[in-house]
Amino acid sequence: MITGIRIKNKSLTQNNWQQCLAQAIRDPETLINYLELPTENLQKTRQAHEKHKLLVPLNYADKIKKGCWDDPLLKQILPIEDETFVVKGYISDPVGDLDASLSPGVLQKYQGRALIVTTGVCAIHCRYCFRQEFPYSEANPIKNNWQQTIDVIKSDSSLYEVILSGGDPFVLSDQRLFSLCQQLATIPHIKTLRFHTRIPVVLPQRINMNFLKYFRSLKIKKVVVIHANHANEIDTEVGNTLRTLVSAGATLLNQSVLLKGVNDSVEALENLSHVLFHYKTLPYYLHLLDKVSGTAHFDIPQQKALFIMEQLRNRLSGYLVPKLVREVSGKRSKVAIV
Ligand code: SF4
Incomplete structure (x- = not known):
């Protein structure tokens, strides 16, 4: 409850x-x-x-x-x-999710942080998604009102941040989502809840008055990392939703994936950074594509990514330039591409 x-x-x-x-x-x-x-x-x-x-x-x-x-x-x-098409080098779990499992649906890759795969459901299906082959039905942490998950996180006092991911955590009902959040917020060593979500961009109706009331009432630092890849995704309704989340106490960041034909140009990413900042959101990560099966057509050469980044640095204030990174299975942090 x-x-x-x-x-x-x-x-x-x-x-x-x-x-x-x-x-x-x-x-x-x-x-x-x-x-x-x-x-x-x-x-x-x-x-x-x-x-x-x-x-x-x-x-x-x-x-x-x-x-x-x-x-x-x-x-x-x-x-x-x-x-x-089957393309060599593109596999089912390129980021090593399955090797990072602490308990069903709980992953730890990086020191101090644990990630909960809260649900397999999303409000949109992105064709490049790195978790499209994740075994959601086996890794289901919601059983017993999240009890096993809470126990795992309670038992490790080196954890300071919990990331709620999925799927998309904001598709959970208010009851399920905020029951989990409130239990996590009472664990003394957990200082921050981070939400990885595409909902504010693709289904802003979800961020309604009830949601905001619960969200605002959480007595813990809250970081919301949205996922937008192109400025056309952020209209006034989405933008106002982002501002509302900030008003409810969220630190708002954006992560994008660099995708061929979508945002692989200086102009597209420059526009995206400006629109995000207009709505109180800072560009955070620009991910090189995770090489999951069936996505090779989205990939672009690293050299081109580096060229785009150089141009972005020339055109934008430093705080508007996202970090170009790649997630490498087994590494203790994201790998910065410079
Ligand atoms: S919203 Fe996120 S988890 Fe869901 S399909 Fe898109 S990239 Fe994958």
């Missing part, structure tokens, strides 16, 4: 985020028709969809230019034939 929080007027705080999620587009044909795209590649799209299902909320689909195959948002969510 969530304790210590009263909802005075439920009708004022109810919202329709679950309805928005239920209405999300879940099959290629519907998306292609919705976006007025030619149907000639539908069969190939279906094959990729069978491997990693398409899921996109309508408000995200509405930001995609109709009839445009090259739209940077479309490329992030549309299954394409390239995903079905």
Whole structure:
């Protein structure tokens, strides 16, 4: 049970985020028709969809230019034939998640920090996702009201930060999410909760009054790392949601993945940094692609990434330049690419 929080007027705080999620587009044909795209590649799209299902909320689909195959948002969510190709070096667990397991759904890779895979559910399915083959059904920490997870984290006083990841932790119900948060917040050695989420960008309706009330009431430092790859993802509604999270006590950071055809240009990343900062969010990491099976078509040469970074440093204030990093399985920190 969530304790210590009263909802005075439920009708004022109810919202329709679950309805928005239920209405999300879940099959290629519907998306292609919705976006007025030619149907000639539908069969190939279906094959990729069978491997990693398409899921996109309508408000995200509405930001995609109709009839445009090259739209940077479309490329992030549309299954394409390239995903079905087997390419050497692209594997199911490139970041070593499975070797880092402390208990079901609890990972530790870096000193002082543990990560909880809170759910396998997301509000959108990103085609480049590094966890698309993660065995969510086996690594389910929610059993017994998170008890085993809490015990593991309590037992290690060297931990100072817990990262709630997934899937997307913000798709959990308020009850489940904040029950976990409140239990973690009472552990004396845990000073910070960090949330890795794409929800504020792809389903901002989720950050409603109830959510904010619970979030604000957490007596612990809160870091929210959102995930946006292109400035077109951040409209006024998303931006206002980001500001609201800051008002509720969050330190707000963004991580992006450098993706061919999406944001592999100086201009795209420069625009993204400016828009993020306008909405009180600092660029944090720019990840080189995690080499998960079916994503080779998104990869770009490291030399090109370094060139883009050099140009960004020339154009932007230092605090607007994200760190270019790669996650290497087994390393004790992200590897900075310089
Ligand atoms: S929201 Fe995050 S976890 Fe979910 S599919 Fe996208 S990248 Fe993967």
